[in-house]
Amino acid sequence: MARISRKTDVTYESFGINPAEFYKDKFSCGTDFNPAAVTPSFELKLTWEKYTILEKTVGQLVEGRTEPLRVLDFGCGSGTFGKWLLHRFPDQLSIAGIDMSEACAADAKASGYDDALSADFLSGIPFPDKSFDFIWSMDVFGHIEFRHKDAVIADLARITRPGGTQLHGIETADIPYLICDPNDPNDYIRKYVYMDGHIGAETLDDVYQRFAASFEILEAYPWLVCPFIDAGNAIVNCPWPGYEEALCEFDTPGARQLADTMSHRYNVFLREALRASLGPIQTDERIAALIPDGPARAFIMEIYQGGGFSFVLVRRRPSST
Numbered sequence: 001m002a003r004i005s006r007k008t009d010v011t012y013e014s015f016g017i018n019p020a021e022f023y024k025d026k027f028s029c030g031t032d033f034n035p036a037a038v039t040p041s042f043e044l045k046l047t048w049e050k051y052t053i054l055e056k057t058v059g060q061l062v063e064g065r066t067e068p069l070r071v072l073d074f075g076c077g078s079g080t081f082g083k084w085l086l087h088r089f090p091d092q093l094s095i096a097g098i099d100m101s102e103a104c105a106a107d108a109k110a111s112g113y114d115d116a117l118s119a120d121f122l123s124g125i126p127f128p129d130k131s132f133d134f135i136w137s138m139d140v141f142g143h144i145e146f147r148h149k150d151a152v153i154a155d156l157a158r159i160t161r162p163g164g165t166q167l168h169g170i171e172t173a174d175i176p177y178l179i180c181d182p183n184d185p186n187d188y189i190r191k192y193v194y195m196d197g198h199i200g201a202e203t204l205d206d207v208y209q210r211f212a213a214s215f216e217i218l219e220a221y222p223w224l225v226c227p228f229i230d231a232g233n234a235i236v237n238c239p240w241p242g243y244e245e246a247l248c249e250f251d252t253p254g255a256r257q258l259a260d261t262m263s264h265r266y267n268v269f270l271r272e273a274l275r276a277s278l279g280p281i282q283t284d285e286r287i288a289a290l291i292p293d294g295p296a297r298a299f300i301m302e303i304y305q306g307g308g309f310s311f312v313l314v315r316r317r318p319s320s321t
């Protein structure tokens with residue numbers, strides 16, 4: 001098999017992966033998650049904040065509504081996010097899910113989703129035009145091949161009512177897929193793709209451009225500020241020399257919990273400070289336009305590198321037909 005020369009050639013097939021087989025059970029985590037048993041210490045963990053960002057967005061949308069909000073969880077996995085929302089906003093949501101994994105769709109249905117389809121959304125998202133008031137995805141866009149992303153975004157716009165919104169939590173990183181040898185089992189990009197299926201990670205600037213073609217962008221910001229990534233991720237990726245040895249010495253569930261709590265605290269603090277100075281759109285291009293070239297800009301760019309995850313909040317233009 002040849003090396004990859006263009007991003008549009010970065011495909012599951014080029015890495016010898018069959019997506020249906022790969023995702024069959026990979027992200028199915030059953031139905032054990034109990035939203036009523038979430039403890040304050042759990043809520044302090046960094047990764048839990050994905051739930052609270054989603055909850056805050058939905059909370060604003062349901063306020064004052066008399067009809068349930070029509071919601072789609074795009075690439076729903078086992079539906080733990082929706083289960084949390086149903087716990088927080090009982091009777092205020094009608095949630096549908098879609099995932100190519102039958103096991104995931106069954107979990108989501110058992111978790112209280114009104115509907116959960118097992119389908120490949122690349123074949124066209126099987127919902128009529130303007131079906132939803134709100135759509136979210138969490139950790140899904142990094143699993144979509146570059147060649148399909150724009151069509152998927154246009155299809156997501158189609159099924160959203162004009163004025164409806166979407167929140168996407170997206171894996172954002174500049175992964176050098178083009179220097180990779182997809183046939184070499186020791187190639188580190190190949191290992192990265194095989195680990196979770198991240199065939200289409202790209203920068204926040206690229207994500208912004210794609211969504212801007214179909215939506216009005218309300219917010220676009222890196223979620224994690226370097227070096228405050230979650231402990232589990234740091235352990236897998238070992239970002240600094242000597243880190244692995246230190247982890248072997250100190251890694252315990254309690255140490256991870258403390259590290260995550262601190263990371264969460266500093267992420268919230270820094271993100272709020274950055275938002276106050278940069279506004280809700282924080283792409284590299286926007287930062288470059290706002291801050292003159294020099295140490296302050298370099299510092300901000302530096303701390304936004306490496307976190308690997310961003311949020312975009314978008315709205316379908318009210319005038320769209």
Ligand SMILES: C[S@@+](CC[C@H](N)C(=O)[O-])C[C@H]1O[C@@H](n2cnc3c(N)ncnc32)[C@H](O)[C@@H]1O
Nearest residue numbers: 023027075076077099100101120121138139143
């Ligand atoms: C990392 S998981 C995230 C699951 C869930 N959103 C969560 O955060 O728990 C990515 C999900 O996208 C689904 N997926 C990937 N490509 C898909 C496709 N073409 N059609 C439907 N589902 C897809 C996978 O089956 C997987 O469950």
